[in-house]
Amino acid sequence: MHRSKRQLPVIHAAAVLQSLPEGTIVTDANATVQFINNRAADIFAIDISSAIGKPFREVISHQEINKTIRGIVASGGEWCPPGIPETLNVTLNGQEQYFKIEVSPMIEEERLVGTVILLTDVTHYERADRLKTQFVATISHEFRNPLTSIVMAVELLLDGRQGELTQDGQALLQAIRDDGQRLAQLVNNLLKIARLDEVEIRMEMESVSVAEMVDMAIEPLKFQLKEKQITLSKKIPDSLPEVYVDATKATWILTNLVGNAIRYTPKGGEIIVSALHSNMKIYITVTDTGLGIPVRYHEKIFERYTQVKGNGTAGGAGLGLAIAKEIVEAHGGRIWVESEEKKGSCFTFTLPVNEKEV
Numbered sequence: 169m170h171r172s173k174r175q176l177p178v179i180h181a182a183a184v185l186q187s188l189p190e191g192t193i194v195t196d197a198n199a200t201v202q203f204i205n206n207r208a209a210d211i212f213a214i215d216i217s218s219a220i221g222k223p224f225r226e227v228i229s230h231q232e233i234n235k236t237i238r239g240i241v242a243s244g245g246e247w248c249p250p251g252i253p254e255t256l257n258v259t260l261n262g263q264e265q266y267f268k269i270e271v272s273p274m275i276e277e278e279r280l281v282g283t284v285i286l287l288t289d290v291t292h293y294e295r296a297d298r299l300k301t302q303f304v305a306t307i308s309h310e311f312r313n314p315l316t317s318i319v320m321a322v323e324l325l326l327d328g329r330q331g332e333l334t335q336d337g338q339a340l341l342q343a344i345r346d347d348g349q350r351l352a353q354l355v356n357n358l359l360k361i362a363r364l365d366e367v368e369i370r371m372e373m374e375s376v377s378v379a380e381m382v383d384m385a386i387e388p389l390k391f392q393l394k395e396k397q398i399t400l401s402k403k404i405p406d407s408l409p410e411v412y413v414d415a416t417k418a419t420w421i422l423t424n425l426v427g428n429a430i431r432y433t434p435k436g437g438e439i440i441v442s443a444l445h446s447n448m449k450i451y452i453t454v455t456d457t458g459l460g461i462p463v464r465y466h467e468k469i470f471e472r473y474t475q476v477k478g479n480g481t482a483g484g485a486g487l488g489l490a491i492a493k494e495i496v497e498a499h500g501g502r503i504w505v506e507s508e509e510k511k512g513s514c515f516t517f518t519l520p521v522n523e524k525e526v
């Protein structure tokens with residue numbers, strides 16, 4: 169039997185497309201609009217009768233869709249486009265709605281006869297995702313302050329000024345403090361991830377000196393350095409130009425890298441924080457004499473929730489480096505590690521120089 173005999177009559181095909189819950193637009197092989205169902209007309213707020221017969225780009229100015237249609241037409245339908253990553257956000261009847269967009273080539277007898285643009289309602293998923301993000305942000309925020317107070321109160325008890333502690337009492341309090349600090353770190357990381365997901369990272373850029381940033385970054389770690397008898401030295405040339413960064417976020421990266429270096433370096437080790445200027449970038453490096461990282465993990469550790477097996481992860485969550493990478497990239501920089509097992513690790517990231525200074 170001839171293939172076309174099995175197809176629906178044309179009038180039925182249009183009725184099917186009209187009744188689809190997805191917004192649907194069909195163009196011919198020259199990207200001229202041939203069909204728009206009511207749903208698509210509502211989503212794009214267009215008048216169907218005046219749109220038919222016009223080039224798609226004159227009817228809908230969405231850049232990504234037009235680019236994809238152009239690609240399909242230029243390749244004669246050979247190119248199978250990936251999905252368009254951003255959802256389309258429109259207000260319909262006073263309600264915000266989100267649509268996933270897919271553009272596909274329409275092939276008949278091995279020839280490109282047109283393209284189909286499909287708009288699927290994903291409002292439900294977007295809302296659930298937003299709620300989840302807000303939930304994580306709220307919970308982490310609510311946990312943070314009481315946790316900080318608990319850790320501070322334990323520190324006060326531990327320093328002995330409130331009265332002598334027995335050895336057992338001291339050990340118990342130390343355990344509370346360590347777990348409290350771990351929990352506070354985890355909550356902080358969660359909060360940062362939730363915020364990063366919410367919108368793309370909001371940057372508050374300013375010009376700051378690298379030496380000052382390093383001092384601020386290591387200040388909260390002094391106690392841990394002392395406890396593990398790790399020496400930290402700084403190699404930062406006086407002539408270094410200032411960096412143009414979001415200072416809070418850039419400092420956080422450094423605190424995290426030095427914090428990791430302390431965590432994964434045995435007692436009595438050494439950490440060096442150094443910086444150098446090259447090609448309008450500042451390279452900041454944190455070197456330690458710790459456990460090191462196997463080569464197969466060198467890229468993976470920058471993904472969320474990745475931890476090196478057998479490194480005794482000391483209560484971390486595998487989030488710090490993933491967040492550090494997002495922040496560095498938001499500054500247009502790069503972060504990477506060079507490391508040899510049992511010898512130590514060397515994390516480097518780049519930040520932009522304040523151009524006015526150079």
Ligand code: ADP
Binds near residue numbers: 429456
């Ligand atoms: P975590 O909170 O687990 O430390 P990170 O994202 O900061 O999360 O680090 C991911 C993993 O990379 C760690 O669990 C650890 O296995 C490894 N790692 C990070 N920094 C170092 C380092 N300086 N030395 C050895 N291993 C490290």
